[in-house]
Amino acid sequence: MDRMKLDMERSHAAEKELALEKTNSRLKQTEKEYSQKLAKSSQSIAELQAGLSAAREESRRQQRAAETHLQEAAVRWEEDRKQTLRSVERESQALEDKIAALQSQLHAAEKKLVNKDLEKQEEVTHIRQECEAKIKGLMPVALRQELEDTIASLKSQVNFLQKRAAVLQEDLDACRSRR
16 A cells, blocks of 8 residues: 555656656746847847948938038039129029028938937837737846846937937027028
8 A cells, every 4th residue: 555655656756757847848948939039139129229320320421411512502602603693693593492402301311310210219119018028927037127227228328319319400400590
């Protein structure tokens, strides 16, 4: 009787051990999958940030080019002004049209940059929410806190950049109104 009880206990212990090993194996596999997904999300965020930086640099380059072009147009206008009054009026009108077109292009590029920035922020937020929902119960608290701190830091940087863009836009608008 004791032997049968002992055999049953051993059998039960072996089954529990096997079930525990299977559960641990599945848990490790799930952790591995979520780690890979987190790495992909981090890569996506980095790519989005790189794209945003490139778009901002392109906007600055276009603005410098537009300013250079505008300065060149002003020099041409000054030289042409010395010609006859009729010639001056034609050249002046042409340059004003060109300036308006450049300002319109610059405004459109700035608006496009702001829209792209907002889209990228929405994508980052969406990816973040998906990842948080998937890994909420599986991630250690310390790691989750570290990631949340990183996200908070990134949000702070985005807010700073948005404020900086608003200040630059006000400066640009002020420069436009003076002309």
